[in-house]
Amino acid sequence: MRTDKLISLGLAALAFTALSGLALITAFIFKEGFPLMMKVGLTDFITSSDWYPREGHFGILPMIAGSLAVTAGAMVIGVVFGVGVAVLLTQFCPPRLVGLLKPAIELLAGIPSVVYGFMGVVILVPLIRENLGGSGLSVLAASIVLGIMVLPTVISISVDALQAVPRPYYEGSIALGATEWQTAHMVMLRAARSGIVAAIILGMGRAIGETMAVIMVAGNTIALPTSLLSPVRTLTSNIALEMGYAAGDHRQALFATGVVLFVVIMVLNTVALTLSRRRARGASR
Amino acid sequence: MATGPHAEEPQGADWLMRAAPAPAGPAVVAGTTPKVVVEGFTALFQGCAVLRNLSLQLFPRERLAIIGPAGSGKTTFLRSLNRLNDLEAGFSKTGRILLDGQDIYAPGADVVALRRRVGMVYAVPVPLPWSIRDNLTYGPRLAGTRDRARLDQLVEESLKNAFLWDEVKDRLGTSAMNLSGGQQQRLCLARALTLEPEVLLLDEPCSGLDPISTAKIEDALAALRAKYSIILVTNNTKQAARASDRTAFLLMGELIEIGPTEQIFTNPAHHRTAGYITGRFG
């Protein structure tokens, strides 16, 4: 019996790794970034457009705007394609094709972000440049690339949400004479609403957090975007691009950017988790 | 649990009309020390009493049937005897259960050893998804038996005692999932026997089995009476009448009556027992 106790304790210790890892990450990121945020002033840090590290000006507004623009664009694609494909997979797709589509979507998730970025550079950017003007490195390019990248997340979580809708909902609607499409968008989507919102929020989190692909196609200019064709730099790109040579306050400022990212994503993820947990507890109406 | 293609049962329906073999071993002699003593045992789940103040004795070399309608606490009673109820959230108990005079719930009691002495067969056959041989050697291996020859011997003996040896002796390495329902249940009985327990608990072992498999298991229990104390929980009063020496009637967690099977079924002392047996309720 004592061995059992020991084993239980050993497993418990290992089980806390995830939680302690999270705690460590939170602690260190804040430890490195917070002092600078206080030094510069939180409001100044977030609302100033002046990012001149060498002169000690650290304002990340252009990067925030860049991240927002690129994420919004990505979500347009993510929601339309993602929810659409999810509805197709769960309501209209014959089972054999589902067996083909699902692994394909998982494969989409497995492709490295740098390859996506590369394809963006080689195919998408010239396309935009020749047909829409500008340099091609733009919000539009980043949105499209990111949109494709968040699809697997949005699709798989939306599929879970739709599959969790009790069968009687579907059958009841059909029995009343509705077509499958009417059932899908009037009954199923509404019933799976919180799960789909969770999927979208998690997709947003992924889009905001993406780094490499965005660096390759977004242009990386530190300026507020004025149109879809403006080049932008996101919060993540900023960190990745400058971390290689940043020192002192500059490096701290990058960590501070990390703090902002971290907080935003934590909020998003907690909202999404609460939503899906509420759904799981059976609050489907 | 999916069972494989129905393997042929060597006997047909005519075999069912045979005279059942007499139970092996001498019947319990008056004054024998009981094997298991249950004293004022109350079992509670989340504070709700499922068994109330149960007291009875189980003697060596007897088959005790426990009958009663659904929800009477029969399964809870069995699971209290090998402390499987400990695994349930919110289980608590008062009273004592003594095995050979020792309280099985004493603090520091060895639960693992208890479960080797008290074997159990469940209502639904649950073969593990391994070969027949691996299913049977699992218990002894857990207990530390490693000798190949000894394990083989245990496998053969237990299969013979469960009346399954002839049907599977050539295919011990094949998957247990390919056996029919009746064969799987006999396998589970054999599996319990490999540990050479002292008490055998069977929880409605024949529910859902065809009459031939049922008869085989009852024959096996009759033969096993020579060595074991057996408790057979059953929803089927006729099975209790056929296959036991004493019968206990449980109703809503209380022991209403216990006595020799023949007496219970022909002349029960309690009116509720009579009501259940004659089918007035249940």
Add this chain to the structure above:
Amino acid sequence: MRVPPAVTQRAAVGLMWTLAGLTLGVLLFIIAFVLWKGLPHVSWEFLSQSPRSMGREGGIFPMIVATAYVMGLGVLIAAPVGLATAIYLTEYTREGRLTAAIRFGADCLAGIPSIIFGLFGFVFFVITLGMGLSVLSGALTLALMVLPTVIRTSEEAIRAVPRAFREVSFGLGSTRWQMVTRVVLRSALPGITTGIVLAVGRCVSETAAVMLTAGSALGLPRGLFDSSRTLSLHFYILSREGISMAKAYATASILIVVILAINLFAYWLMRRFVAKVR
């Protein structure tokens, strides 16, 4: 004028199929394009030699080794920890505050972007613990990144084992640990392995985190504390600095081939797992 519902349905379904087709098309296009442009440049020399003049010439052998080291070590750390966590959550505790806390930790960890992992790995492993830009730092960081994946897939696999098996094991006189190892894990193994294979796939694709922790040295890593460059990072540098398109495509095609192989393997494992449980 009302459009009859049957027509709306056909239009909607048509639209959805178009969307699905586009999605699938993009996937196939990416794979085909990269392989088409890159495979011609892949040769045995490419795979076995070190890069020369910053990667303009030569091969990617050190990058393959570096990727193998970082990924191998990362999974070697994450797999037992993740499996232990899953076992603890499912077999050793009841649902309650404790399990909710552990799950919260794992779920949050899953949502953190790789660049933050990179920052953390840099400040914690590289600097504070003094490991420097190295295979070890990279592996530890990646282990933390893929931990939630291993936990989630292991938990699913363990939960799929029927409850009755556990009772049978206890009834035959096993301790909890014996039940877990001899019965549950034996049945859950394919599902758990699938999770680990998926974790391997994630490690191979990861760039931002290794960039800040394993560094980007071109040489062959000889030990845990050597800095090194993984395949995906090498590819990124080649294409971003415009060093050599041919080599970039070639590296990308190797990456794609590895990812395809890993995914196919995981898919095949999953099929076997489902077949067994049925």
